[in-house]
Amino acid sequence: MQPEPGRVRLVGAGPGAADLLTVRALRAVEGAQALLYDALVADEVVALAPAACLKIQTGKRAGRASMRQETINRLMLRLARRGLQVVRLKGGDPSVFGRVGEEAAFLRGHGVEVEVVPGVTAASAAAAQFGFPLTHRGEARRLLIATASVRDGALADAGWAQAADPETTLALYMGRDRIEAALRRLIEHGRSPRTPALAVENAGRPDARLLAAPLERLGAEVAAAAFDGPVVVLVGEACALAQPAARGEVDPPQPLARRAP
Template structure:
């Protein structure tokens, strides 16, 4: 295998209770791997001439069996025929490679610690809340990063999450008997977890918890679904709010717009139905009337529906129109705000939208024009030198917009900026003036989505050293 060749892994959880697991090596690294296995009811056999104090103690506690020095090739291959896994953890690279080859010839999964090239599997960083397991892997490329990610995730997990899983597993068959429909069962468990279920389990009161589950099951009935109008933020998936992420991971159906990245859509629950209803200039795939009807259709089926929009739904996202339609149709809905493109792109570019020295107000407009119609903006309201102008969808009308602002009184040297794909890694920014911004945008081959910022705040742009 070439040194730069990528190694691809597929994550699984492997049942090892009652299985034999062979570990080659008797040092601290071997002991570290064995710690992951000793509570999984596996029979662990250690081949090593000498072993560290920790392994001696584990042997005295009947947690591992010490097999002594490694046997010859034929005898070893015969010994591992019925084992589930082999770990190799010695500090001799040549020896590790030889043993790895023996194991691979028998088609037994093998892990050579800290050497993915000699391994057919690797062990991830693990968060264990039995029976809940979370595995984090970088494919062997960056073990330190594994640990860093684990440090971020572990504090977010309630210590009782394992008890919750145990309770749900215990009563899973009971719920299935009373609600044979898979979709209904999923919604029941979601209502259980979002309601009092988790707190009752945390208080160690299983009877009250089961009574609550029975009450939910008895009163369960199919009703209207719920619509969530969700703002996905300006583009960077890490700028999704926690509420938005919660909605995406609970949705049955997601109606999404054009400008949403695959990284954001990848955070939708895997079995949700994704429907593209995006609009592009001169390419209105689905009309607003059809979108409204789709929302109503899936709500009447009792689905949890997310209408996912870039930025914030109520800023040039037609969220207000859709909310009015749902309100008039008496369909329950929630509004989940998102970081707006104006706020997100300006901040990511280092441009303050207000500044006490030069801009005390901010006016947000759209530069989008209906086909064959002139740009219709409140010119008089825009002519305030102590104000920042933020223009959405202004790429096509930028040249005309800048010329008109100069004609109406702004100096041609008035600061202006254009931001393409703000907050994303491929973000592009140009700063200039009303006189040359349109030319700069053309020279740099800007494409939608582009946000325009006009005002003295552009001169106060900050760039981290």
């Protein structure tokens, strides 16, 4: 007799710190029977899964070897067909450059129930941690979340005119190795070279680093800093309000307590 098919939850782990998980995400991880997690998911988050949970690291970090997307899809399907409660754990929010649409479509196309659990995205975490708003009355009327690169790693050709709007805060993801070229392209399309700009490495984590510079200089500053972790770049007048000494924590985060079974 075939087991009842399980369910797959596509869960946002947030920017890294376990205490930035949503309650729903925490409950999903605590109830997982199989956990497929990306390389950027913190060890303290993975440790919240039950001891008996099957844990599989899938990679998924820019510029480094990772499991092929087709393999991840098939693995989720196989585990769900075994009747397991599967959690696919992604850094940040799964709907922001997390390929959630592809994975959900594949699973639903094979008759598997899917739930998406949102998470705190890097731009929000950076703004909270370093004390600046993403939108600001009179200065930043809109937020544009974009990626600097397209599928083959080349710099994207479209979208720079919208990003050059002086009333837009631009949050640029997945572009650590293309930052200088991306910021030059932004200036070429009309964004003032003197626009306040920030680069935040490991947003939301205790080891987060912030660089602040005018748009025309930020690329060189990032190159000199030799960042190794994930970087989000933010450009806009609201970025001038960033507090480099801020960390967004009054006390060190405490370990999350497990719920009673």
